[in-house]
Structures are given as structure tokens and as C-alpha cells.
Amino acid sequence: MAIEITIDRKAYRRAGNGERLVFDRFSLDVKEGAIVALLGPSGCGKSSLLRIIAGLDKDFTGAVKGAPSSIGMAFQEPRLLPWRSVADNLRLAAPKLTDASLSDLLAAFELDGRGGDYPGQLSLGLARRAALARAFAVEPELMLLDEPFASLDRALHLRLRGLLARRIGAERITALIATHDLDDALFLADEIIFLDRAPARIRGRMPIAAPRGQRDEILTKLRASAEIYHVIDEPGNGNSEGAT
Amino acid sequence: MTRLVSLGLFLALWQVGAWMVGPHYLPTPAAVGATLAAEARSGALLFNLAITLARVLAGFSLAMLLGAALGIALGRLPALDRLLDPWLVILLNTPALVVIILAYIWGGLNEVSALAAITLNKLPNAVVTLREGARALDPALDEMAQVFAFPRLRRWRHVVLPQLAPYFAAGARGGLALVWKIVLVVELLGRPNGVGFKMNEAFQLFDLRLLLAYALPFVALMIVFETFVLRPAERSASWWRRHGD
Numbered sequence: 001m002a003i004e005i006t007i008d009r010k011a012y013r014r015a016g017n018g019e020r021l022v023f024d025r026f027s028l029d030v031k032e033g034a035i036v037a038l039l040g041p042s043g044c045g046k047s048s049l050l051r052i053i054a055g056l057d058k059d060f061t062g063a064v065k066g067a068p069s070s071i072g073m074a075f076q077e078p079r080l081l082p083w084r085s086v087a088d089n090l091r092l093a094a095p096k097l098t099d100a101s102l103s104d105l106l107a108a109f110e111l112d113g114r115g116g117d118y119p120g121q122l123s124l125g126l127a128r129r130a131a132l133a134r135a136f137a138v139e140p141e142l143m144l145l146d147e148p149f150a151s152l153d154r155a156l157h158l159r160l161r162g163l164l165a166r167r168i169g170a171e172r173i174t175a176l177i178a179t180h181d182l183d184d185a186l187f188l189a190d191e192i193i194f195l196d197r198a199p200a201r202i203r204g205r206m207p208i209a210a211p212r213g214q215r216d217e218i219l220t221k222l223r224a225s226a227e228i229y230h231v232i233d234e235p236g237n238g239n240s241e242g243a244t
Numbered sequence: 245m246t247r248l249v250s251l252g253l254f255l256a257l258w259q260v261g262a263w264m265v266g267p268h269y270l271p272t273p274a275a276v277g278a279t280l281a282a283e284a285r286s287g288a289l290l291f292n293l294a295i296t297l298a299r300v301l302a303g304f305s306l307a308m309l310l311g312a313a314l315g316i317a318l319g320r321l322p323a324l325d326r327l328l329d330p331w332l333v334i335l336l337n338t339p340a341l342v343v344i345i346l347a348y349i350w351g352g353l354n355e356v357s358a359l360a361a362i363t364l365n366k367l368p369n370a371v372v373t374l375r376e377g378a379r380a381l382d383p384a385l386d387e388m389a390q391v392f393a394f395p396r397l398r399r400w401r402h403v404v405l406p407q408l409a410p411y412f413a414a415g416a417r418g419g420l421a422l423v424w425k426i427v428l429v430v431e432l433l434g435r436p437n438g439v440g441f442k443m444n445e446a447f448q449l450f451d452l453r454l455l456l457a458y459a460l461p462f463v464a465l466m467i468v469f470e471t472f473v474l475r476p477a478e479r480s481a482s483w484w485r486r487h488g489d
Contacts, residue, residue, distance in 0.1 A: 056387050071391055079388040083406040083484040092402055093392040118484055138392060 001066040003030045003053065003142070003174065010048060010060035022048050023060070024199040035168060035175045037185035040195030046178035047076065049200070050144045053176065068174075072140035076147045078131035080119040086130045087115035094137035102137070108167055109133045125156045129163070136167060143168070143175035149184065161187055165212045186222045187215055194229035204229035271453045280457040288442075293462060296427055296439040303362030304423045308416060310363065311370025316408070318371065319378020335368040340426050344433055353434040365426045370415050377411030406484075413478035420474060424466055 010023040022045040030036050038046045051057040053067055072093075080089045090105065091097055097105075106115055109129040119127055128148065135143060148164065149157045165187050168175060179185055185192045186208065194203040206226060210218055255273055262272040271279075283289040318325040318332075344361040351357030381404065389399045431440025439458050446455035 054391050056390060069393070071393075073388075073391045075384070075388065077384065079384050081385065081402060081406070084402060092394070092398065120484065134392075144391075 001068075002032055003067050004065040005029070005049070005053060005062075006064075007049075007052065007060055007062035009062070010045075010052070010057075021199045023062075026062075026200055026202075028193065028202065030174060030176065032174055033172060035188065035190045036177070037189035037192045038176060038178045038195060039182060039185045039192050040180065040200065041197055042180055043198060044195045045198050045200040046180075046195065047146050050146050050176060050178055053142075054144055068141035070138065070140045071142045071144060072135035072138045073144040074128075074131045074135045074146065074148050076150050078119065078124075078127040080127060080130055080134070082119045085116050085118055086111065086122070089119070089130065090115075090134050090137045093134045094139070097137050105133045105137055108136075109163055125152055125160070128152065129160065132160075132164065132167075136171070139171075140173060143171075143173050145175065145177045147178055147180070149179075149181070164188060169212045182223065182226055183219070186219065186226065187212065192226065192229075194226075268450075269452070271456065276453050276456045276460070279453040280461065283454075283457055289458070289461065292437055292439050292442050292458065293465065295437050296424075296431065296462065297465065299358065299362065299427045299431070299438065300420070300424045303359055303366065303427060304416075304420060306359065307363045307366035307423070308370050308412070308419065311367050311415070312374045312408075312412060314367075315371040315374025315376075316378045319375040319381075325375070332368050332371060335364070336372070340365045340429060344426075344430050348434045355435075358430045358435055361430050362423060362426055366419050366423050369419060369422065373411050373415035373418070374408065377408045380411075381407050409481035410478070413474070413481040417470070417474045417478055420466065420470060424462075 005026075005028045007023040007026045009021070009025075011019040011021045013019050028049075038049060040046055048057065050073070052060060053064055054071055054073055055064075055067070080086070081092070084092065087102060087106075090102060102115070103112075106112055109132060111126065111129055111133060114122070114126065114130075119130070122130065132145075132148060135145070145164075149160055152160065161184060168188060177185070177188055190208060192206045192208065194206070195201070196203050206229060208215070208222065210222075215222065258270070258273055262270045267275060280289065314328075318328060343364050347357045347361035347364070351360060385403050385407075389403045394403065427438070428440035428443065431438035432444045435441050439462050442458045443455055446452070446458070
């Protein structure tokens with residue numbers, strides 16, 4: 001079943017007074033089984049959108065139809081339980097996880113032998129991998145990934161993106177990946193949704209047919225075709241009229 | 245080692261003080277020791293210590309349990325908190341003695357009134373500590389539990405309680421010292437047994453040997469409990485913090 005998201009209005013109260021409008025008559029539909037990247041500048045509402053789809057944020061006017069109940073999510077921070085081991089963190093989210101699939105999963109995210117460690121013993125990169133492994137452990141129908149590579153150094157970022165691309169291609173799930181990095185979107189998604197600055201609008205949708213394994217070679221071409229939609233964070237690129 | 249020296253020094257000072265002011269105002273350690281031994285032989289010491297300890301533990305557990313439940317509720321439900329906070333402030337600032345006398349007058353001079361008085365005196369304290377803990381619960385972990393559809397029991401056991409454990413331990417540690425002092429007053433005012441009752445007897449006879457013979461072992465018992473039960477419990481409540489870094 002496709003997911004249909006309609007947000008008539010979503011605003012955050014500002015600390016002083018007034019409010020910041022994030023969505024104004026926004027709608028998006030995601031086909032079942034699609035891997036969709038939400039690409040847009042920081043603060044354009046990507047995280048808000050994921051939180052609304054996940055059912056964490058109910059403070060908006062509109063509706064989300066067709067969202068499955070089985071959701072795996074990786075937040076911007078790992079959000080592991082610090083008083084439970086990595087393996088227990090996975091098991092608590094996915095009680096049906098067998099020992100065999102647990103070790104498969106740990107291996108897939110290069111966490112072999114770290115199952116007994118506590119989150120406090122992990123570096124940020126490892127903790128993020130554990131959080132991703134947890135999201136996959138529940139074998140969700142819908143996967144929500146919010147900036148899965150934020151605040152990792154370049155090398156780790158590329159490595160983890162490779163791991164994720166391999167894993168996400170192997171599963172039959174619907175996934176929404178929020179990112180501000182064009183290459184992340186080009187490597188991971190079947191379709192990129194380009195978002196404008198808040199209040200968010202869809203500037204365009206770009207399907208990517210090439211298999212994930214071959215995108216490295218055609219990256220320059222993909223980047224060029226994304227050019228027309230892409231809103232970059234830096235000011236002065238001609239797209240800043242809506243920003244404040 | 246330093247502790248032993250300190251203890252020896254204390255006994256020496258006591259001895260010198262006793263020589264100076266006379267046994268009527270301060271009996272010597274030896275005299276107190278003799279009374280203590282006599283009370284122990286007759287079985288009275290053990291009996292009264294046991295009774296008092298039972299009251300301490302019962303009142304303490306009841307107050308911690310009710311206090312935790314109420315504190316968590318107040319920490320999570322701001323409306324309830326606004327409603328009950330003034331009551332809490334009143335109870336916090338009511339002298340223990342007033343609560344005890346009211347309990348005895350309303351409930352009669354019985355064990356239930358005694359227990360109610362002990363519990364009510366410790367309760368606001370536990371509520372405030374646990375309310376603080378409930379307010380400090382991490383909303384990020386709560387959302388995680390929600391997305392991954394943790395059932396209620398799993399959420400409490402693995403997400404909420406580990407966060408509350410340090411507050412619970414801190415409340416327990418601060419609470420025991422409070423409770424045992426209150427229990428003595430409760431016994432002094434309206435119970436026919438226990439350490440507090442014996443102290444009342446000692447007071448009426450101006451018998452300082454008897455007073456100290458009961459006070460010392462009881463204080464010692466509480467120190468042992470605090471050192472070997474409550475402090476380790478507090479440390480283990482946040483054991484996971486010591487991983488990594």
C-alpha cells in the first residue's frame with residue numbers, strides 16, 4: 001500500500017513569540033517498496049516529515065494514510081539504551097530476532113564481536129551502525145532514516161553509506177531517507193524528492209533506474225541531472241528568496 | 245585505619261569527659277557497656293532493636309513505594325503536579341511531631357497509626373526526589389521506544405526504570421536517616437516497646453546509661469545498613485555509566 005501524506009499546516013512555536021511555518025499545504029505519496037531520499041537544505045522540514053510519518057508528532061493538521069505499523073527508524077542521534085548491551089538493544093527492539101540473524105546483522109554492519117559492548121564503549125560511528133542495525137533488525141515494512149551519516153568524518157561516512165546501500169538493496173521494504181547530501185541520495189535511493197526551504201515544497205522528483213552497484217561509474221551524469229532541482233545550503237545560489 | 249583512630253579518640257574523649265563531669269551527667273564507656281551487656285543478656289535489647297528496625301523498614305518501604313508511584317505520576321502529569329504541589333509543600337513543612345500527634349489522635353495509639361505517621365513523614369521527600377527523576381526522563385529514548393513499539397512492560401523495565409534507579413537510590417539513602425529518627429519519636433510518644441520507648445523510660449529515670457546503651461547499638465546498626473546496603477545499591481544504580489569514556 002502506498003503511503004499518502006497530506007500536511008495542511010505544521011508550524012513550530014518560536015522561543016520568543018511568533019512561529020515558524022514548516023509545511024503549508026504539502027502532500028507526498030510514496031509507493032510501496034520505493035526507496036525514497038528526501039533531499040533538502042538543513043531545516044527544510046525533513047526530520048519533521050519523518051517524525052510525522054512515524055507517528056511521533058501529532059501536532060499538525062493533515063493526515064498520514066497507509067503508513068505500516070511496523071517501522072524501523074534511525075534517528076539523527078543513535079538513541080541506544082546506554083544500560084543495555086548492543087545485542088540487547090537490538091533484541092529489545094526486535095524480540096523475534098534469532099541468534100543467527102543477530103550475528104548476521106552485526107556482521108553486515110561490521111559490528112562483529114561488539115554485541116556484548118555497551119553503547120558508552122562505542123565511538124559515534126559504531127553507535128550509528130548499531131542504531132542502523134537495530135532499525136533493520138525489526139524487519140520493518142517501512143524504514144525511516146534521518147540523516148544517517150550526520151557528524152561522521154568523510155571516510156566513515158562513505159564506508160557506512162556503502163554498507164547501507166548494500167543492505168537496503170537486499171531488503172524488500174519501503175524506505176524514506178532524509179539527507180542534505182546529494183551523493184547520499186544518488187547512491188541510496190530509487191527516487192529523489194527535492195525539497196525547498198521551509199515552508200517545504202517539492203521542487204522535483206528524480207527517479208534513478210541504475211542499480212546501486214553501478215552508480216559510482218555514472219555519478220557525474222547523475223549529479224548533472226540532479227542539478228536543475230538541487231537547492232544547496234550555501235547562500236547566493238539564486239534559490240534563497242524563500243529563506244529566512 | 246583513620247576511622248579506627250577517630251573512633252578510639254572518640255572513646256578517649258568520652259572517658260575523660262565522664263571523669264570531669266561525673267557519672268550523673270555522662271557515664272563512662274565501661275558503665276554503658278555493662279548496661280548494654282545486661283540488657284542484651286535479658287533479651288530486652290535484641291527485642292526492642294528488632295521491633296524498631298521492623299518499624300523502620302516497614303515505614304521506609306511503604307514511603308518509598310507510595311512516594312515513587314506518586315512522584316512518577318506528578319513528574320509525568322503536569323496538571324496533577326500543579327494540583328498536588330501545594331499539598332506537598334504543606335506536608336514537607338509540617339513538623340514531624342505534628343504529623344505523629346495527629347496520627348495518634350485520629351487513629352488511636354496503635355501500630356497502624358504509628359506506621360502511618362512514619363510513612364507520611366518520609367513520603368513528601370520520596371515524592372520530590374522521584375518527581376525530579378520522572379521530569380528528567382529522556383524524551384529521545386521515549387520516542388525510540390514508541391517507534392519500535394515497545395509494549396508497556398518492556399518500556400518500563402528497560403527504558404524508564406533504569407533512568408529512575410539513581411533517583412530511587414538517592415531518595416532511599418537520604419530517607420533512611422530521616423525515617424529512623426522519626427521512628428524513635430513515634431515510639432517515644434505512643435508505643436509500648438522499641439528503642440524509642442526505652443529512651444523515654446531512660447529519660448524519666450534520668451538514666452543516661454540506659455539511654456546510651458540503646459542509642460549506640462542502634463546508630464551502629466543504621467551505619468552498617470547504610471554502608472553495606474544502601475551505598476552499594478546507589479553505586480550499582482548507575483553502573484552502566486562506568487562503561488567506556
